Amino acid sequence: MEHKLWGGRFSAPTAAEMSLYNDSFRFDVRLAACDISGSIAWASALAEAGLITSDEQEQLVQGLELVRREFADGRFEAKPSDEDIHTAVERRLGELVGEVALKLHTGRSRNDQVATDMRLFAIGAARLIDERLMGLQVALLDQAERHTATVMPGYTHLQRAQPITFGHWCLAFVEMIERDRQRIADATARARTLPLGAGALAGNSLGVERERLTELLDEFDAVAGNSLDAVSDRDFVAELLFSFALTGIHLSRLAEDLVLYSSAEFGFVELADAYSTGSSLMPQKKNPDSMELLRGKSGRLIGNLVGLLTTLKGLPTTYNKDLQEDKEPFFDSLDTLDLGLRVAAAVVQTMEANPERMRAALDDAMLATDLADELVRLGVPFREAHAKAGRLVRRSIELGKPLRDLPLSEYQTVQANFDERVYAIFDFSRSVSRKESLGGTAPQRVAEQCARWRDLLTN
Numbered sequence: 023m024e025h026k027l028w029g030g031r032f033s034a035p036t037a038a039e040m041s042l043y044n045d046s047f048r049f050d051v052r053l054a055a056c057d058i059s060g061s062i063a064w065a066s067a068l069a070e071a072g073l074i075t076s077d078e079q080e081q082l083v084q085g086l087e088l089v090r091r092e093f094a095d096g097r098f099e100a101k102p103s104d105e106d107i108h109t110a111v112e113r114r115l116g117e118l119v120g121e122v123a124l125k126l127h128t129g130r131s132r133n134d135q136v137a138t139d140m141r142l143f144a145i146g147a148a149r150l151i152d153e154r155l156m157g158l159q160v161a162l163l164d165q166a167e168r169h170t171a172t173v174m175p176g177y178t179h180l181q182r183a184q185p186i187t188f189g190h191w192c193l194a195f196v197e198m199i200e201r202d203r204q205r206i207a208d209a210t211a212r213a214r215t216l217p218l219g220a221g222a223l224a225g226n227s228l229g230v231e232r233e234r235l236t237e238l239l240d241e242f243d244a245v246a247g248n249s250l251d252a253v254s255d256r257d258f259v260a261e262l263l264f265s266f267a268l269t270g271i272h273l274s275r276l277a278e279d280l281v282l283y284s285s286a287e288f289g290f291v292e293l294a295d296a297y298s299t300g301s302s303l304m305p306q307k308k309n310p311d312s313m314e315l316l317r318g319k320s321g322r323l324i325g326n327l328v329g330l331l332t333t334l335k336g337l338p339t340t341y342n343k344d345l346q347e348d349k350e351p352f353f354d355s356l357d358t359l360d361l362g363l364r365v366a367a368a369v370v371q372t373m374e375a376n377p378e379r380m381r382a383a384l385d386d387a388m389l390a391t392d393l394a395d396e397l398v399r400l401g402v403p404f405r406e407a408h409a410k411a412g413r414l415v416r417r418s419i420e421l422g423k424p425l426r427d428l429p430l431s432e433y434q435t436v437q438a439n440f441d442e443r444v445y446a447i448f449d450f451s452r453s454v455s456r457k458e459s460l461g462g463t464a465p466q467r468v469a470e471q472c473a474r475w476r477d478l479l480t481n
């Protein structure tokens with residue numbers, strides 16, 4: 023019979039479509055380096071337990087390093103019998119080092135092996151995504167530093183609300199991404215628990231030291247305390263998929279703002295040609311496809327999370343083959359986010375803000391809150407101040423004039439002691455510079471936040 027890890031009790035070969043359905047090598051090949059690192063550690067543990075000689079250990083390790091190089095150089099030749107990455111590595115190891123390869127799997131199951139591989143892979147993936155997230159933070163920070171005092175309309179309900187600074191807008195996303203990074207780090211901490219040595223489900227009876235394995239594999243800091251749980255715990259995959267999905271949602275919101283802001287109606291930013299595309303029919307079009315895809319791909323990230331949660335729900339205790347379904351969604355989310363973050367950082371880095379268009383979109387009504395604040399300073403209770411300012415806004419609409427063009431007599435009808443000084447509020451820069459509460463949009467505050475982030479992101 024062909025090379026299989028489990029052929030002994032079978033008398034008939036696997037059906038062709040069953041192999042197609044069952045085999046995972048075409049995607050779990052991505053675990054090759056992790057699988058080999060896990061096996062090298064396992065070989066050491068076997069030697070330390072006296073289950074193989076140090077000479078055999080040496081042969082195994084050298085052989086595994088050769089296989090690792092074949093994968094790294096793209097020279098690995100897969101065989102149709104390579105059911106999954108574990109089978110493939112062991113098969114090739116046997117071809118390279120002979121008989122001794124038959125000892126590598128002593129006391130181990132693919133169940134604890136694949137759980138270990140996935141954790142190693144996930145830890146590496148989290149590191150990569152963290153770097154990408156930081157790249158986007160830096161791009162946003164670069165823009166924020168350029169625009170600490172660039173005034174633009176801030177919106178709630180997508181209606182003009184109050185003036186803000188563009189730098190403040192940029193830093194809002196730096197904050198969101200920081201939480202994404204923390205969430206990923208937190209999920210990764212729980213991925214650092216080692217399942218290896220749990221065997222198929224019950225533990226191993228050959229005296230392999232599991233604690234020792236955590237010293238051999240730097241990524242791990244503890245051993246899983248229950249072998250039944252160890253082989254089937256995919257919480258770390260679900261947690262990372264959730265963190266990736268929420269990151270995707272933040273990116274989608276960034277993208278949505280930039281789609282709007284780059285439209286002719288807003289014109290607040292212009293995206294670089296390199297990250298826009300044209301229309302096959304309308305020669306004038308320049309479309310923000312990069313940002314639309316960033317927005318759209320959040321759907322895949324959410325879908326991959328929901329798919330895995332659905333797979334996990336209702337599984338009986340310990341390993342079940344359903345768990346093989348953890349890989350494709352994880353790889354897909356990783357690749358989707360990796361590229362998405364690279365594109366997002368480049369788009370932000372290369373976009374041009376247009377402070378004139380931002381300023382042109384401001385209108386006096388956005389200072390109605392400042393007007394109410396002015397009344398508060400004159401001793402009017404806020405509820406009343408709100409109503410009085412509202413009446414002035416209504417007057418400005420009725421008269422078809424901006425607030426600053428209403429005569430003082432109009433102001434005095436709502437508040438008798440208003441004098442000329444009220445007109446000082448009609449200055450958008452003054453308005454933002456007064457929002458100097460911590461975390462507010464005042465240029466001074468934004469500059470301080472920029473300095474804080476620069477320090478955090480460059481140290």
Ligand code: ARG
Nearest residue numbers: 046106132133136343345346
């Ligand atoms: N390819 C399998 C997976 O990804 C490896 C573990 C197989 N274990 C087993 N008992 N068949 O989950």
